[in-house]
Amino acid sequence: MPFGLVKFGLRKKYPARHQFTPACDLKKHYDVVIIGAGGHGTAIAYNLAKYHGIKNIAVLDKGYLGGGNTARNTAVIRSNYLTSEGVTFYRESVKLFKNLSNEFGYNVMYENRGQLTLAHSDAAIRSFRWRAEVNQHLGVRSELVDRKTIGQLVPNLCLSEDSRFPILGGLWHADGATARHDAVAWGYAKGACQRGVELHQLTAVQGIETVGGRVRAVTTNRGRIECGCVVQAVAGASTVVANMAGIKLPIHCYPLQAMVTQPYKPILNPHVSSPHLHVYLHQTSRGEFVIGGGSDPYPLYNTRATLDQKETLSAAVLELFPFLAQARILRQWAGTTDMTPDYSPIMGLSPVENYYLDAGWGTWGFKATPICGQTMADLVASKRVPDLIKPFALERFYRNQQINEAGATAASL
Amino acid sequence: MKVLNCPLNGPRNINEFTYGGEYHPMPDDWLVDSREWVEYVFFHDNAAGVVIEWWCHTATSYWFLAERNTITDEIVRTFPASELSHSADKDLVS
Numbered sequence: 001m002p003f004g005l006v007k008f009g010l011r012k013k014y015p016a017r018h019q020f021t022p023a024c025d026l027k028k029h030y031d032v033v034i035i036g037a038g039g040h041g042t043a044i045a046y047n048l049a050k051y052h053g054i055k056n057i058a059v060l061d062k063g064y065l066g067g068g069n070t071a072r073n074t075a076v077i078r079s080n081y082l083t084s085e086g087v088t089f090y091r092e093s094v095k096l097f098k099n100l101s102n103e104f105g106y107n108v109m110y111e112n113r114g115q116l117t118l119a120h121s122d123a124a125i126r127s128f129r130w131r132a133e134v135n136q137h138l139g140v141r142s143e144l145v146d147r148k149t150i151g152q153l154v155p156n157l158c159l160s161e162d163s164r165f166p167i168l169g170g171l172w173h174a175d176g177a178t179a180r181h182d183a184v185a186w187g188y189a190k191g192a193c194q195r196g197v198e199l200h201q202l203t204a205v206q207g208i209e210t211v212g213g214r215v216r217a218v219t220t221n222r223g224r225i226e227c228g229c230v231v232q233a234v235a236g237a238s239t240v241v242a243n244m245a246g247i248k249l250p251i252h253c254y255p256l257q258a259m260v261t262q263p264y265k266p267i268l269n270p271h272v273s274s275p276h277l278h279v280y281l282h283q284t285s286r287g288e289f290v291i292g293g294g295s296d297p298y299p300l301y302n303t304r305a306t307l308d309q310k311e312t313l314s315a316a317v318l319e320l321f322p323f324l325a326q327a328r329i330l331r332q333w334a335g336t337t338d339m340t341p342d343y344s345p346i347m348g349l350s351p352v353e354n355y356y357l358d359a360g361w362g363t364w365g366f367k368a369t370p371i372c373g374q375t376m377a378d379l380v381a382s383k384r385v386p387d388l389i390k391p392f393a394l395e396r397f398y399r400n401q402q403i404n405e406a407g408a409t410a411a412s413l
Numbered sequence: 414m415k416v417l418n419c420p421l422n423g424p425r426n427i428n429e430f431t432y433g434g435e436y437h438p439m440p441d442d443w444l445v446d447s448r449e450w451v452e453y454v455f456f457h458d459n460a461a462g463v464v465i466e467w468w469c470h471t472a473t474s475y476w477f478l479a480e481r482n483t484i485t486d487e488i489v490r491t492f493p494a495s496e497l498s499h500s501a502d503k504d505l506v507s
Binding site: 239240248249250251252253297298299300301302304306308341397398400 | 414
């Protein structure tokens with residue numbers, strides 16, 4: 001529309017357009033209160049407003065929009081999990097991610113680059129063959145690849161047989177992708193706010209009032225609000241918030257550290273991970289190498305970084321890509337991961353009737369954002385648990401039906 | 414380098430130790446029902462603040478307890494399991 005552009009250029013004033021709710025007072029009552037304005041919280045609000053016509057929603061966050069683990073994850077999207085429940089769930093998420101920019105009318109910079117997981121042992125080859133079979137059976141593109149194919153997929157990977165742990169093979173996942181993680185939260189929040197959802201940042205939940213096994217109100221640092229129901233989507237603070245509602249969760253919080261190097265020309269397209277070396281990396285569209293690994297060795301509610309972990313990550317990454325020896329670390333950070341005993345999330349109903357859980361996202365939360373928004377919104381609107389998330393109920397621990405997700409983290413076997 | 418003071422071996426690099434989970438008294442498995450047992454196994458406090466937890470000095474396989482602040486990562490004190498006040502657990506480790 002060149003004419004529209006000319007008209008826009010000739011205007012005298014350019015008033016700022018609010019994408020999100022401008023600062024306003026809390027109302028006395030909301031139909032739905034969502035605690036946590038990260039990707040998950042905003043995605044649930046978006047789906048409720050757009051597809052279920054529920055618009056009297058408040059999304060509360062003690063910090064700012066997308067400022068928690070949504071900003072701290074390493075933006076990996078994949079569905080090459082091991083359990084049928086996990087593969088099916090994340091497969092649907094990847095499908096939604098592919099169309100997310102069109103859905104929003106807002107570019108989330110989704111890039112389908114593929115993901116390569118490296119095997120340095122016979123045990124890993126066996127496990128990858130298993131994963132590939134499960135994935136293919138469920139319609140996810142995964143295949144076992146040999147050293148020659150790895151050399152073609154990632155020409156600058158060190159395939160030397162003289163290294164400490166020579167690479168024997170790999171699991172190639174053509175559906176692996178990445179996206180701008182902040183934009184995912186912004187896109188959902190923008191779409192939700194346009195439809196009447198209120199986003200309240202710097203609003204910390206301090207208490208949850210329950211009467212007769214139901215939530216009646218939520219108290220915050222900005223006042224008390226009554227609500228029809230509550231959804232908690234607070235990742236690292238899951239235990240603390242659930243405790244306010246009198247709910248115990250099987251979660252432990254561990255920091256997960258990551259870092260990025262200075263930018264380089266584009267030389268690495270796929271995402272590469274090595275469970276054996278506990279490291280994974282890819283090159284962002286800005287050219288920086290983003291490097292992550294396993295969680296810290298003991299629990300902590302803190303996002304501090306340690307030199308120990310930086311050394312371990314650097315040593316591992318140099319075994320794979322020796323040319324990075326000259327690279328400088330630009331930034332480093334950590335996120336608090338809410339780990340469950342079976343490496344699967346806790347989604348759905350809770351012991352409190354109108355209180356819904358979206359927790360236990362450990363190191364697999366970002367990639368689940370779109371499907372989580374869809375299924376949790378279905379649950380809140382219909383009060384029926386969608387089949388896709390039934391296996392992830394909190395109750396599974398009492399039934400001894402854990403979903404042992406051995407393919408959960410990019411740095412796990 | 415972060416230092417943990419082992420009651421047996423003195424101050425050592427924390428890399429020499431293995432985290433062993435939160436301390437909480439084990440219920441009598443003859444007396445509890447399966448829900449209570451599940452809660453003992455999986456549903457821990459995960460508290461933000463000072464907690465008591467098990468640690469093991471890996472090289473010497475020596476298990477002990479530590480009081481640690483899970484917000485600041487400050488180790489308040491370490492002590493042998495024999496100092497536990499809980500009488501049932503005292504029997505277990507003595």
